[in-house]
Amino acid sequence: MPYQQKLVTVAGYTVLLLTAAIFLFVAAQAWPFFREQVDLSFFTGDRWLPVSSPPTFQIKGFLVSSLMITTMAIVVGCPLGILSAVSLAELLPRQVSVRLRSVFEMTVGIPSVVFGFLGLTVVAPFVARVFNLNTGLTGFSAGLVLSVMVLPTLVSLADEALRAVPREYAEASYALGATRWQTIWRVIVPAARSGIIAAVLLAMGRAIGETMTVLMVAGGRLTTPGSIFEPMRPITALIAAEVTNAARHSEQYHALFAAGLVLFAITFAVNAIAAAVIVGKKGAA
Amino acid sequence: MFFKDFVLDKAEFAPATMMMPSTAAIVQELAQNPNAIGYIGLGYVRPTVAVLGIKADEAAPAVVASVEAVLDRTYSLARPLFFFVIGETKGDLKKFLDFVVSADGQKIVRDLGFVPIN
Structure with missing residues (x-):
């Protein structure tokens, strides 16, 4: 094997090994917690009292918050993202869409703390006023900000999926007398379906994992929210807020890693489904 | 806490x-x-x-x-707010700690709206 090829192989395995090492580290730090925790109250209970004696660690509220905010981000972000991908790939003049694409790709680089700050100072007060809420720091505000943050991922992947549809499909459709509109919605979008679904799933993974924004905007209430218009704290924000205060190898420290492991499992599952969708499409084609 | x-x-x-x-x-x-x-x-x-x-x-x-x-x-x-250090205080560490409790250091504490030592 030429050395360049070896180098590439080594690089590939290094990434794999690093990912596995991260997983193993989190699992190892979470293990002391799960060894002590005999029932399922960690998942079903609503009390998180990390520094009380005895402490209680139950994450239902954080899990529900994560799911609520992610759902909100996807429900709002998807129509917007998929429609802009369609216009980028099919409707806009080439020169315009090329420029827009680079703008979109640039927005990936906006630090999430900037989004968090905007959420805190602009979106939250706005939401409080519009819905006449006590506080604007709610899951709704966080979901709204996140729906914008997932757009770059969503749009660029969906756009790519749409552009990967063979030109012949569109030409065949036109040859049969279909209009441009019919061709887009009846031929191109369905043909790119699995790629678009994968884009949505990856955007979902991004939303679940987002930390800084939800820490700043979601409000930080520790119990299970009754609705999306209440303050809440997703798993990522819980870990970010507490891990720097948790004494190393304390019960709280291990419980936070246990929460991290749950988060890891969720994002892993979402990404695995996305990968399966992409591979499934390749297999079918 | x-x-x-x-x-x-x-x-x-x-x-x-x-x-x-x-x-x-x-x-x-x-x-x-x-x-x-x-x-x-x-x-x-x-x-x-x-x-x-x-x-x-x-x-x-x-x-x-x-x-x-x-x-x-x-x-x-x-x-009160404490500094915790490992081992002896000497060199830059000692200079820093001395500055914090000095009149100049305590003036900064007061200017920022916090409570000086005395």
């Missing part, structure tokens, strides 16, 4: 309590939400928030936090 031990007497925070990521975020929320109440460090007090007096016990008079009230111990909800 200090608040939980000292004010709540080790009882739990109300489930509806909003845990904020920073004191600045607390100040921001207090300024925007007319129903909000929170606790912050003296140095973070801004004209956008109203400061309430507190009583050490039922009979005591309500005292509003200020540098003077903390120094003469009429304001009870105050705690």
